[in-house]
Structure formats: C-alpha cells, structure tokens
C-alpha cells in the first residue's frame with residue numbers, strides 16, 4: 015500500500031446462498047433444496063508499516079551519514095567517532111521546494127539486519143551513497159550494496175575530503191563502479207565537518223530527484239496473493255486416505271446442503287468440473303477410499 019485511499023482485498027466474503035426458488039424446474043415446482051451461504055476467507059495477517067523515504071542515505075559505518083543528514087535537514091542524528099552509532103532509521107526533512115524526506119539507514123552488520131531495513135529504502139526515489147575517502151573498507155562496503163540491490167538513481171558522496179587528498183581514491187572507486195554497473199553516476203565531494211560541498215550536494219540531490227525514476231514499485235493489480243491461496247491440491251495421506259485442499263470446494267461445502275442427495279450430486283459435479291477427480295485418480299484413488307474435504311469425510315464412489 016503506497017498511496018492514500020488505496021484498497022486491496024486480502025480476504026473475500028462468502029457468496030450468499032441461493033434460495034429454493036433458484037432450483038425450481040418443470041419437474042420440480044416446489045424444491046425443498048436451498049443452499050447455505052458460503053463461508054468467507056479467513057486469514058491471519060501481519061501488517062508492517064514502513065516509512066516512505068524520498069531519499070535514502072546509505073553508507074559504510076562511520077562514513078559520516080549522520081553528520082551529513084544533520085547538515086541537510088532538521089534531524090538531530092547522533093554523531094560519534096564509533097562505527098554503528100546509528101541503530102535505527104533516522105528521518106529528517108530537507109525544507110526546500112519540494113520538501114524531501116531523507117533518512118539515514120543504519121549500517122547493517124549481517125543479512126538479518128539488512129533485510130530489516132531493506133523495506134525502508136527499497137522504495138526510495140534517490141539513493142545517497144556515502145563514502146569516507148580515508149577508508150578503503152567504506153568503498154568495498156558500498157560496492158557490495160550497489161551490487162546486491164541493483165540500486166538505481168544513485169548519487170555518490172565522497173565525504174571527509176578535509177582529511178586526506180582524495181583524488182586517487184575517487185578515481186579508483188569510480189572505475190570499479192563503472193566495471194560493476196557499466197556507467198558512472200553523479201557524484202559530489204563533501205566535508206560534513208566543515209560544510210564544504212553541502213550546497214552542491216543539495217543541488218545534485220534535486221537534479222536527480224527531478225529525473226524520471228528508473229524503478230517504479232507497483233502493487234500488482236491481479237491479486238496474485240489470492241490466487242496462490244486458492245490453488246487446489248490433492249494429497250495422499252499416510253493412512254492411505256486422500257485429502258482435497260481447495261478453497262473453492264471447501265467454500266462450496268459450506269453452502270451446499272450435503273444432507274440431501276441433490277447436494278451430494280452438486281458437490282461431486284464441482285469436484286469433477288474442477289479437475290480434482292482426475293487428480294484423485296492420478297494419485298491412485300479407488301472406489302470406497304476415504305476423502306477428506308475441510309473437516310468432512312466422504313467415501314469415493316466412481317461413476318458406473
């Protein structure tokens with residue numbers, strides 16, 4: 015769910031049962047048969063809220079992400095000389111036209127942590143990737159991330175240029191990046207400490223933000239989630255009995271009145287029409303074998 019008022023069906027309500035009028039025919043003018051209403055879908059759903067960032071700031075531990083965020087926005091991220099100072103996502107707003115929501119993604123130590131934060135940054139529009147030009151590890155860390163997530167719309171920030179002469183570092187990193195991705199993204203040189211390059215960083219950020227986005231996340235409209243849930247299945251149980259797992263058939267079972275002969279016939283027809291009988295035969299069912307559907311047991315009787 016990525017926009018206000020968006021709707022998404024995760025559980026469908028059951029269809030109402032048809033009354034006996036529906037079963038009237040020339041031979042049966044007052045049928046005693048009527049359907050029950052179908053049961054609706056039932057599911058346990060865990061919803062997870064993720065912050066939608068315009069700009070995600072990623073980079074190796076201690077590269078200067080927090081200090082840069084503080085310089086660009088109203089955020090007050092903790093800045094320290096130790097790596098892994100930032101332990102949860104820190105957002106901040108860059109008040110400009112348009113205002114942008116930036117967020118520092120904590121540097122993750124392992125895949126587990128990585129996945130925890132990925133949901134926050136994967137849908138960002140722009141990725142600011144921060145490097146500490148005095149640290150070779152920070153370059154390796156970043157190349158790994160770019161590769162792993164195939165990040166697009168990236169802006170490279172060579173930070174801490176006040177500490178060392180950075181030309182060699184920049185040249186080497188860019189050539190490795192071109193080798194990896196095939197092209198060179200825009201970059202700026204900054205010192206979050208002195209403020210050098212911050213104006214240029216803002217400008218580059220807005221330039222990139224104004225470009226058409228190369229990756230668009232779309233909620234699938236075909237409701238794959240429901241389809242997967244409804245795939246029918248025939249299972250041969252260890253006891254030698256069979257089980258039909260089909261949302262469709264289980265739903266019918268709740269509406270068909272199986273205490274009547276007509277109800278049983280209808281159920282049989284549904285099982286045959288849905289191709290499940292063929293599946294049962296394929297799995298080796300024989301007459302008088304037992305079949306479980308939902309919580310109900312039936313005896314399989316092949317047509318003469």
Ligand SMILES: Nc1nc2c(ncn2[C@@H]2O[C@H](COP(=O)(O)OP(=O)(O)OP(=O)(O)O)[C@@H](O)[C@H]2O)c(=O)[nH]1
Nearest residue numbers: 075076077078079080081094098099100174205206
């Ligand atoms: N000299 C210099 N020091 C910097 C610069 N940017 C950041 N620092 C220092 O580098 C250290 C780390 O800065 P942070 O902003 O906390 O870095 P970070 O990437 O957020 O670090 P973690 O959250 O721990 O991953 C701090 O001591 C900063 O003062 C810079 O441009 N020049």
Ligand SMILES: [Mg+2]
Nearest residue numbers: 079080099100
């Ligand atoms: Mg930090």
